[in-house]
Amino acid sequence: MPAATPQHDRDILLSNFESFRTEIDDYNDRRERLIKASRDVTNLSKKVIFLLHRIALEDDETSYSRAAKRGVSKLREVQDIYAGLTHELVGDRFWRFQRQVSPGLQEYIEALSFAHYLQHGTLIPFEAYFPLTVSDYLLGLSDLTGELMRFAISGLSSHKGGRAKATQVCAFVRACKADFEQYTPFVPDLRKKQAVTGQSLEKIEDAAYTIVVRSSEYDLPPEILDHIVAQSISMFSDRSHKRARAFEDGSDDDDS
Incomplete structure (x- = not known):
């Protein structure tokens, strides 16, 4: 058997590195495509969430159904x-690239x-x-509770029946x-x-508490009571924003 020449060894080494380079380039290209797709999914999903809020708060009986x-x-x-x-995530590629795919999946969910x-x-x-991972499903639903908090509190000040809906949302988020x-x-x-879900729940509970208190204070028609509750919710939202900012400032001080 003839001895391997330096040129032969060099050719084998170059061939191996060519194979590695092709594999790494393929990995990086696929990763970039998935990241871009995940960002596109995130942006589209956020637009849909905004659309749902806007239509659902229109003051008519079919607004929820039309929004959905x-x-x-x-x-x-x-x-x-x-x-x-689909072809990018065949076999074990889904798990290999899950970190790139997961953010968009959660926003879509x-x-x-x-x-x-x-x-x-x-x-x-x-x-x-x-037909996805349970973790993405649960993390997406956890984000949903924040949107439900905004939906409940916004509905209190702009939608007939908002008081009853806020109570329903409060119970739903608490169960979640x-x-x-x-x-x-x-x-x-x-x-x-x-x-974060706990913070959202606290905001809804505070708003629901305001409803109960104001309802017991005034023996008024529902339309006037809705207006009073809306004013109270507006004041509550301002106070919550100030408390959150004070908490963040305090946390920053602790970290420094």
């Missing part, structure tokens, strides 16, 4: 994006579950809609927080999001 239908229709653009990414809540008043079921707690040891980042 418009939202689901717009989210088909997101589904088309994911359909085009948040938007779709918000539309589902407006339509049905319930939590969107995992089995029927999401309690049910999700058991999964915090198993889902990274869920504990942090549970803390």
